Amino acid sequence: MKMNDEVLRYLAGMLSEDEKKKFELQMENSPLLKEKLEKKERYLRELKALGSVEADSHYFENLMPRLRQKMASGKKKSFSFYPGLAYIIPVLAIALFFLIKPFGFNPFNRASGSSAEFAKEVSRMNDRTKVEILGSLMENESGTLQADILPENAAEAVENTMGEELYQGTDSKSQYLDTDELLNSVSGDEAESIYQNMINKKIL
Amino acid sequence: MAEEKDFEYVRRFINGDEMAFNLLVQKYQQKIYWHARRMLGNHMDADEVTQEVLIVLYTKLKSFNFKSSLFTWIYRITATRSINHLNKRKVKRFLFLEDSDYDTLRDSGDIVEDIENKEKINKLDRVLEYLPVKQREVFVLRNYDELSYEEISKITGRSVGGLKANYFHALKKVTERMEKNENE
Numbered sequence: 001m002k003m004n005d006e007v008l009r010y011l012a013g014m015l016s017e018d019e020k021k022k023f024e025l026q027m028e029n030s031p032l033l034k035e036k037l038e039k040k041e042r043y044l045r046e047l048k049a050l051g052s053v054e055a056d057s058h059y060f061e062n063l064m065p066r067l068r069q070k071m072a073s074g075k076k077k078s079f080s081f082y083p084g085l086a087y088i089i090p091v092l093a094i095a096l097f098f099l100i101k102p103f104g105f106n107p108f109n110r111a112s113g114s115s116a117e118f119a120k121e122v123s124r125m126n127d128r129t130k131v132e133i134l135g136s137l138m139e140n141e142s143g144t145l146q147a148d149i150l151p152e153n154a155a156e157a158v159e160n161t162m163g164e165e166l167y168q169g170t171d172s173k174s175q176y177l178d179t180d181e182l183l184n185s186v187s188g189d190e191a192e193s194i195y196q197n198m199i200n201k202k203i204l
Numbered sequence: 205m206a207e208e209k210d211f212e213y214v215r216r217f218i219n220g221d222e223m224a225f226n227l228l229v230q231k232y233q234q235k236i237y238w239h240a241r242r243m244l245g246n247h248m249d250a251d252e253v254t255q256e257v258l259i260v261l262y263t264k265l266k267s268f269n270f271k272s273s274l275f276t277w278i279y280r281i282t283a284t285r286s287i288n289h290l291n292k293r294k295v296k297r298f299l300f301l302e303d304s305d306y307d308t309l310r311d312s313g314d315i316v317e318d319i320e321n322k323e324k325i326n327k328l329d330r331v332l333e334y335l336p337v338k339q340r341e342v343f344v345l346r347n348y349d350e351l352s353y354e355e356i357s358k359i360t361g362r363s364v365g366g367l368k369a370n371y372f373h374a375l376k377k378v379t380e381r382m383e384k385n386e387n388e
Contacts, residue, residue: 008379012372013353040375043382044347050328051242051348053321060237064229067258 007037011044127188210274218266225265228274229258235349236282242344243286245329247314249293253285260285272358279349279359283341290337331381339374342367 009015010023027033210231216224236257241250260281268277316322332340345356353364353371360367 005376008372008375012368012375014368014372039383040379043379044375046382047328047331047378048347050324050331051238053316053325054318055315055321056317059315060233063233063254063258064226067229067255067262070255071259071262 003033003036007033007040010037011040123192127191207273207275211270214265214268214270214274218268225262228261232275232278233258236278239279239282239344239349240286240289241325242328242332242348243283243340244289244293245333247316249289251313253282253289256285257282276355276358279345279351283345283359287337287341331378331385334377334381335374338362339370339377342370343374343378346371 006023010020015023027037210228213224213228217228233254237250237254240253240257241247244250244253257278261278268274314322316325332343335343341360342356345351345359346353351359353367356362356367357364362370
């Protein structure tokens with residue numbers, strides 16, 4: 001496993017010059033290591049070949065005329081002929097909002113800081129849903145999620161998977177969070193506590 | 205040199221030469237489409253993103269500041285739009301708002317027509333779909349667009365260290381997937 005990771009680090013360009021030299025020297029003396037590297041390089045070549053396909057050139061020849069047509073029809077669809085229409089949509093949206101508000105639905109709840117409502121919604125979800133939504137949030141918010149919002153075992157899982165050296169040069173472990181690894185390591189209860197931490201830190 | 209040529213086209217377009225825009229489209233349309241296609245995994249979505257990007261280009265080019273290369277700017281728009289599209293799709297799927305015949309529609313009018321090429325690109329999609337969005341983005345930009353980490357960093361605004369870590373995880377997943385496929 002460690003050997004595999006070393007090969008991947010080499011391929012990803014993560015080794016320093018010294019480490020790279022050491023790895024290459026090690027490879028000369030280890031047929032197994034060499035074999036592993038060649039296998040991974042072969043997979044990458046195969047993947048690259050899968051990506052180079054022949055396509056119908058007419059699509060690209062017609063793209064610009066299609067685009068011009070689309071832009072022209074887009075202009076025609078504007079409200080320039082009927083300026084009054086431009087006001088109808090916002091007015092209808094506001095009217096709709098006040099119509100449905102008495103029934104308890106307020107789409108601005110979360111934005112206006114009604115975190116308790118959101119926390120209540122989360123506690124009603126089943127475990128799988130909690131973790132799934134968390135996955136989407138992790139991908140979108142990975143720049144803002146800090147390791148201290150994670151439960152201990154999830155943070156540990158992240159460290160075990162990636163190794164401390166990956167964190168060097170950054171003060172945010174979240175930058176390197178692997179969503180899949182993380183989601184495999186959290187239970188529904190822990191996902192709920194992550195939401196709670198995110199709410200407390202005003203990420204949500 | 206290529207950058208200077210791009211700047212010349214942009215200046216000509218700003219001065220009212222519509223042909224200059226056509227030349228820029230001719231130069232970048234394939235890069236835009238194939239990046240979106242590899243990110244989104246089907247023709248319909250890639251076509252939509254390609255058109256969106258070109259429209260943004262047309263409307264915003266007049267405010268281009270000549271501080272970064274046009275190439276970086278176009279890739280930044282394409283990468284952002286592709287990710288937005290993926291996120292939108294994820295939300296639609298989650299809320300059951302996706303068209304019921306989305307799977308049929310997504311390949312309609314596909315520009316990859318013959319069976320052998322179709323099989324190739326479908327096989328690639330099946331491997332790439334295992335990658336979370338950010339890992340897929342780095343993998344596509346490095347392996348298919350052949351960009352350096354520094355160039356990718358300019359496009360995505362992420363640090364080189366972070367990109368390397370993303371690429372490491374992407375490599376791990378795709379090579380495991382390929383191995384699994386090989387052994388099946």
